[in-house]
Amino acid sequence: MSPFTFDAAADTATAIARGRDAAYIAGGTNLLDLMKEGVARPQRLIDINALPLATIEPSPNGGLLLGALARNAATAYHPLVRDGYPLLAAAILSGASPQIRNMATDGGNLLQRTRCYYFYDTGTPCNKRAPGSGCSAIGNLARQHAILGASAHCIATHPSDMCVALAALEAIVHVESSTGRRSIPFVDFHRLPEDHPDIDNTLQPGELITHIELPPAQAFAPHSAYLKIRERASYAFALVSVAAALQLDSDGRIAQARIALGGVAHKPWRRPEAEVLLHGQHPESTVFAKAAEALIAGAQVQGRSLGSNAFKIPMAQRAVVRALEMALAGQTSMLLGSANKGQNA
Template structure:
């Protein structure tokens, strides 16, 4: 058994204080961190509980968007009227993930920091460059059904598992963080990393930085035409094989004025390609336009054998998600009403 020091932070300054051990981890819901600790994948010597910090509000931002507190629970976020009405894509993505019990515990900040669900990452008896840099990647040549078809490297082919993050990438969220050196903002596109030569680094967070808020810019023009589509092995409580976040701003003439298109569970981070979105803008929404965007989004995709099917699945998923978005946003929050608290 590994000894652990548990500290309840009374304020942000205390959470960042130097009196805590350097091998520390912030904990809110703990739905991923506790699993990693049980499997000996992560072994922090100090857990700093941040649930007592005033970081759970969901409120309008000064810029006219929305601020999501880092310790606000996923369920509370999904069902909040400001999210459900103004950012239905985010509601749909959150409710597609995990289970009601986990959504009731999981925090917004923690969702961004989920580690990969690669079998080899969780098995400390196998080689994993993410867990032990330089040890090799047992996934390459192994069981690859869940693994990356885009953005992989010779050192790691794992995928990021979050549904919420796919929607946040499409919404062009901004992550607010604080450290002993001050505060900074990170564009969501820059928050998660591709594996390259350092797959152990999932994000661009510096050591000791704490997520305080996630800011959503105004997105009213997309609210009526958005869709989150998730393909998985079973209907609930399963990570995606492929997921798609699609948002369209369509004129009365059927021409696309603006678009956002992001793939999930195909790379080490939510996968967005500006060329694919640009190919939609100025064109009439329809099958040919959508198929062309799908081809551009998946340009360079390469399977590992077992997961080759994900390329075809992703292409069809993109087209279907765009079709659903064009048809109009579907409010799925009522399907879960009463099962999770506000």
């Protein structure tokens, strides 16, 4: 780990004033790993845990405001989240381990960096670590890598479960800097690699995430689901994950639909045109399959032989259908049900 200086901020104004040439640290569950591996080498760290940004409360427009410093576990088990946004609660509880969820913050979750093996291995070329050095994953072991939105410079995937749900819920990220405040629609927060895979998001230097706003989503609460497919049952990143939500009209037809994919691209993957295919339709597997096909149209295989991720294409199609069936049945996730029992025991 490279040497660094450490400072703490007691208020938001101080954090912003000191943060332009420093890295913010709260839970540190990803940043410290990156520093230990020599992937991240910040010269200054600003501890922001004392900032008053840990509350979860209703927003003026009937939605919900998540403070950037609210812990993932507190968010997942908060009554306003569990009752109004069970999709988000299920996604959070699918990620990491209980110990990490107790430390990780909501704002920090948005800033997770990829878990690509080559990104973490400083002995291999990586355009995300060192722009222009090359992408070691292309043509090699790419089982975990992207099938959508990749570029000739990077095929890494975004690791977050929480962000997949936030994409489906059309959250808004509120940030603040020395130049003022701005709101970023979630679809615009993360970016695809294109020619600059080293840039993960659209934050500007010195900007601090203060809140994540969830729009009113009561219509989706009864019919939403998060499905995560992974190598093992706990503490593993998604091969493919799906956040699905349906709103049914009085005739049982689909009035609105939201679908977001994780584990397949450099950011949570949505295509509103695929969701539109469900509008006005009777909810059934054949209709779901057409939406799934549209959602992953253009998917490309990476890697070769046993290192290929070709399996992700049919897996993603089937996972979308299954997640929509779970949402229709009101089965938010089997994990959420068991977690409820554990929390109440």
